[in-house]
Amino acid sequence: MENGQVQRVMEDSFMNRLKKNSPGESEFHQAVYEVYESVLPVIERHEEYRSNQVLERIVEPERIVSFRVTWMDDNGVPQVNRGYRVQMNSAIGPYKGGLRFHPSVNQSILKFLGFEQIFKNALTSLPLGGGKGGSNFDPKGKSDGEVMRFCQNFMLELSKHIGHRIDIPAGDIGVGGREIGYMYGMYRKIENQFSGVLTGKGVKWGGSLIRPEATGYGLIYFSQYMLQNIGDSLEGKTCIVSGSGNVAQYAIEKILELGGKVITASDSSGYILDEAGIDSDKLEYIKALKNERRGRISEYADQYASATFFPADRSADHNPIWAHKADCAFPCATQNELNAHDANNLVQGNVMLVAEGANMPCTPEAINILRDNGVMYAPGKASNAGGVATSGLEMVQNYSGSHWTSEEVDRRLQVIMKNIHDNCLHAAQTYNSNNDYMSGANIAGFIKVADAMIAQGLL
Numbered sequence: 306m307e308n309g310q311v312q313r314v315m316e317d318s319f320m321n322r323l324k325k326n327s328p329g330e331s332e333f334h335q336a337v338y339e340v341y342e343s344v345l346p347v348i349e350r351h352e353e354y355r356s357n358q359v360l361e362r363i364v365e366p367e368r369i370v371s372f373r374v375t376w377m378d379d380n381g382v383p384q385v386n387r388g389y390r391v392q393m394n395s396a397i398g399p400y401k402g403g404l405r406f407h408p409s410v411n412q413s414i415l416k417f418l419g420f421e422q423i424f425k426n427a428l429t430s431l432p433l434g435g436g437k438g439g440s441n442f443d444p445k446g447k448s449d450g451e452v453m454r455f456c457q458n459f460m461l462e463l464s465k466h467i468g469h470r471i472d473i474p475a476g477d478i479g480v481g482g483r484e485i486g487y488m489y490g491m492y493r494k495i496e497n498q499f500s501g502v503l504t505g506k507g508v509k510w511g512g513s514l515i516r517p518e519a520t521g522y523g524l525i526y527f528s529q530y531m532l533q534n535i536g537d538s539l540e541g542k543t544c545i546v547s548g549s550g551n552v553a554q555y556a557i558e559k560i561l562e563l564g565g566k567v568i569t570a571s572d573s574s575g576y577i578l579d580e581a582g583i584d585s586d587k588l589e590y591i592k593a594l595k596n597e598r599r600g601r602i603s604e605y606a607d608q609y610a611s612a613t614f615f616p617a618d619r620s621a622d623h624n625p626i627w628a629h630k631a632d633c634a635f636p637c638a639t640q641n642e643l644n645a646h647d648a649n650n651l652v653q654g655n656v657m658l659v660a661e662g663a664n665m666p667c668t669p670e671a672i673n674i675l676r677d678n679g680v681m682y683a684p685g686k687a688s689n690a691g692g693v694a695t696s697g698l699e700m701v702q703n704y705s706g707s708h709w710t711s712e713e714v715d716r717r718l719q720v721i722m723k724n725i726h727d728n729c730l731h732a733a734q735t736y737n738s739n740n741d742y743m744s745g746a747n748i749a750g751f752i753k754v755a756d757a758m759i760a761q762g763l764l
């Protein structure tokens with residue numbers, strides 16, 4: 306058999322077995338396949354990864370807990386949701402990864418997120434394993450009291466499985482400062498100890514400065530390093546950003562600081578286009594709208610005459626936010642929000658860089674189109690790693706009882722993002738995938754975790 310055929314047979318048997326062992330978990334299969342394709346040259350070159358069955362082991366979570374969460378709504382009616390924690394891999398450190406509260410949450414989504422987290426955390430160079438958790442609870446439209454009762458009951462069970470040296474959750478979609486606060490309070494009460502068991506805590510009670518900003522800032526630092534690598538910068542670039550939550554808000558903030566122009570923001574109800582640009586005053590409006598009033602992005606267009614709101618059309622085969630002409634695009638909302646059609650639209654608009662703020666926002670077909678057309682593409686596991694890296698810095702501050710200034714945390718964040726950038730390029734070059742950030746990120750993350758797994762024996 307020729308090389309290509311050997312690869313195809315390996316691929317078929319590995320992916321078939323994965324699908325058989327995790328039926329219906331399409332997001333998980335998608336995330337695994339991306340890594341699998343990238344690391345094949347590594348597996349071929351290193352017999353020890355094959356003989357130790359590292360790939361087969363790394364796709365199997367070390368543990369999954371799933372539990373019932375009951376809570377009382379404001380009308381006195383008992384409600385029930387399902388909670389999860391997927392503890393994916395602890396070879397290089399305690400499990401670390403966010404909690405997502407969204408109606409779409411299921412085991413497949415959390416396994417894909419936990420799997421991505423293994424490699425992302427390895428890339429940060431901090432000793433962090435991979436995990437993810439959450440619930441199909443929807444905080445949208447709930448009162449503070451309802452959210453509090455849900456969070457407390459969620460933590461009642463989750464507390465049995467986490468710990469500041471075991472598993473340290475953080476926020477994600479639907480879990481911000483409010484939810485972390487309610488969960489942390491409950492954990493403290495149950496365990497009778499003040500520890501760094503969650504990150505993303507308030508600055509006055511153990512949190513780190515710059516943690517809220519870190520994912521969005523890190524994304525833009527990473528993108529700036531990519532541009533600098535080709536002698537360019539974000540200065541004067543027109544950018545499309547999707548989402549209007551934590552990651553999107555701070556990505557926009559940093560783009561503005563670096564001299565770029567942002568023309569869009571979105572939420573699940575649609576997107577706004579503001580050709581005049583979202584300036585810092587308008588960004589403050591978005592922050593207040595989403596973080597305090599918990600309103601919808603359509604209200605931005607009521608506030609600013611320069612903007613138009615386009616409602617989401619779930620039946621459409623593409624997302625029109627990506628059809629606008631821009632130099633750079635930053636998907637910062639959710640998984641699979643940018644498909645092949647959207648990628649073609651971006652290419653037609655001469656986009657030069659697409660960097661993922663969200664986890665797996667681009668479909669595999671979209672990624673292929675971007676790369677085939679010479680668009681610089683950064684996978685989320687590298688470009689959005691600033692959030693978990695700064696969570697790692699929060700853990701270091703908690704362990705040592707210290708509190709660093711914003712400047713100090715931001716400086717460390719920039720160093721980490723630069724190292725991730727350089728490590729991706731180096732790994733890509735070592736395996737003949739020049740300047741391919743996706744291969745580089747997967748390879749660099751994989752090698753670190755695979756070596757640790759082998760060193761620790763068959764577990």
Ligand code: NDP
Pocket residue numbers: 476477478479480481520548549550551552553571572573574637638639640662663664689690692693
């Ligand atoms: P938030 O909950 O703060 O914001 C999410 C944003 O995405 C909101 O604007 C939300 O709109 C929108 N959104 C969510 N689901 C959908 C959907 N199905 N269709 C369209 N829009 C949607 O979450 P974050 O900003 O924290 O997270 C965004 C992404 O970044 C996620 O993929 C997350 O996993 C990833 N990420 C986050 C990190 C962090 O530190 N927070 C770290 C690394 C990655 P609406 O308000 O209508 O729900």
